[in-house]
Amino acid sequence: MIGIFGGTFDPVHYGHLRSALEVKDIFGLTEVRLIPCANPPHREQPAVTAEMRLQMLELAIKKQPGLKIDTRELDRYDQHQAPSYMVDTLESLRQEFPADPLLLFIGTDAFKQLTGWHQWQRLFDYAHIVVMTRPGFETQKLDDFFKARLAVDIKELAQAPAGKLCFQQVTQLDISATAIRDIIATKQNPGFLLPDAVIEYIMQNKLYETH
Ligand code: ATP
Secondary structure (H helix, E strand, O other): OEEEEEEOOOOOOHHHHHHHHHHHHHHOOOEEEEEEOOOOOOOOOOOOOHHHHHHHHHHHHOOOOOEEEOOHHHHHHHHHOOOOOHHHHHHHHHHHOOOOOEEEEEEHHHHHOHHHOOOHHHHHHHOEEEEEEOOOOOOOOOOHHHHOOEOOOHHHHHHOOOOOEEEEEOOOOOOOHHHHHHHHHOOOOOOOOOOHHHHHHHHHOOOOOOO
């Protein structure tokens, strides 16, 4: 089973890293692939270049062999300058891994917007979707499309390569890249929100100094 964790990582922080590591253990995954987005269709363009976001990711996961960086969205953008649609990413992962269960991890904020993603129903043709929640998150208000796919037990995810929806509580760290960019722009100290190696890189390259 392979985990997929997409994001802008502008910059990567402990909220991303802790949840990626935690779901790797909870679901017994061989690896979690962190996939930086080149050209996010749903939001403002990243504050720094793709190359720099990638270098920060590399520094962040150096000592975590279970976390891998997958550059297929950046590579695709270099070739076609097309938006980074998750459905295309999952389709290409499925070609590479024809039989493994693929688990796409998203936060509750991303789940709320999922039905706005390009060809969102097709995501379930290629992967399971796991929503990382905080305690007390309400799942009752799901519409029928989601209810039909809801896994009662996480073991169901190992039994099929794709198609299930599940909610998994993870340790919540109230950290966002937006807050980190603001902290740096206002000359405060971002220590303990993201790895020191990433902070050093940001300082050396004078990133995020202005809004
Ligand atoms: P920004 O503040 O720039 O929007 P972000 O911190 O939310 O960035 P993204 O790279 O946009 O980070 O998020 C990628 C994925 O990581 C999304 O699925 C998001 O829900 C999840 N995520 C972001 N922050 C956290 C966090 N603190 N804990 C767990 N998951 C997170």
